[in-house]
Amino acid sequence: MAERTRDLLWSDVEDIHGAILAHPFVTGLTDGTLAHDAFRHYIVQDAHYLRGYAKALAVCAAKAPTDDDTLMFAEHAGGAIAAERELHQDLLGGLGLSSQQARTAPVAPATRAYVSYLLATAHGGSYAEGVAAVLPCYWIYAKVGEHLVGAGSPDPLYQRWIDMYAGAEYQAVVAAVLAATDRAGAAASAAELALMREHFTTTARYEWMFWDGAHRQETWPV
Known part of the structure; x- marks a missing residue:
């Protein structure tokens, strides 16, 4: 049986995934050492990110070759906006920050x-390229959640x-x-598959x- 596209993509980023799991931001969620200021920075930036991510998902929906995939990505685009409004309001409240303060905070480098790369790839590339670019945000978060849930966290916000x-x-x-990624990869040419791998690895690095930017509470250097 031919290798699934997802397996090929993941083989390119196993080291990146390992580096994410070992990062002090991620380990700090379960051992309670992550500073609330760093988590606040993360939530604020995630709210900015999700608004751009939703637009990239909407482009994937527009380019999808089937009605089912158009519907799925369109629903996910709406869900990203809903998550930004609902989850982040809840978490921000626990961090002493209003949604208005979060919305007006500067967008970090x-x-x-990351958002610029997603939008450029979704608009300028093929449907398959767009799917590969948006996939790490879905998949790496699922992998991180699976990894952390057993340990739990002493901090209710992190839990x-x-x-x-x-x-x-x-x-x-x-x-x-x-499943959509596998279908897109199966229909892709060799050149397009190579681009899918490049985009997937790039956005995994951006994850x-x-x-890391949240842990350092990154700001613009000049």
């Missing part, structure tokens, strides 16, 4: 770069975050996107950079 990404509902969403 890693956030700006809430872990539970969301480890939950069956989110895992089912990711499974559906992985590490996003958590």
Whole structure:
């Protein structure tokens, strides 16, 4: 049987995934050492990110070759906006920050770069390229949630975050996107598959950079 596209893509980023799991931001969620200021920075930047991510998902929906995939990505685009409004309001309240303060906070360098790459790839590339670019945000979060849920967290805010990404509902969403990725990869030319791998690896690296930027509470250097 031919190798599934998801397996090929994941083989390219196993080291990146390992680096994410070992990052002090991620380990700090379960051992309680992550500073609330760093988590606040993360939630604020995630709100900025999700608004851009939703637009990239909407482009994937528009380019999808089937009605089912158009519907799925369109629903996920709406879900990203809903998550930004609902989950982040809840978490921000626990961190002493209003949604208005979060919305007006500056967009950090890693956030700006990641969202810009997603939108450029979704608009300028093929449907398969767009799917590969948006996939790490789905899949790596599911993997991180699975990894962290057993350990749990002494901090209720962090536990809430872990539970969301480890939950069956989110895992089912990711499974559906992985199936779409396999279909897109099976229909892709060799050149297009190479681009899918390049985009997937790039945005997986941006996932590490996003958590690292939050841990350092990254701002613009000049």
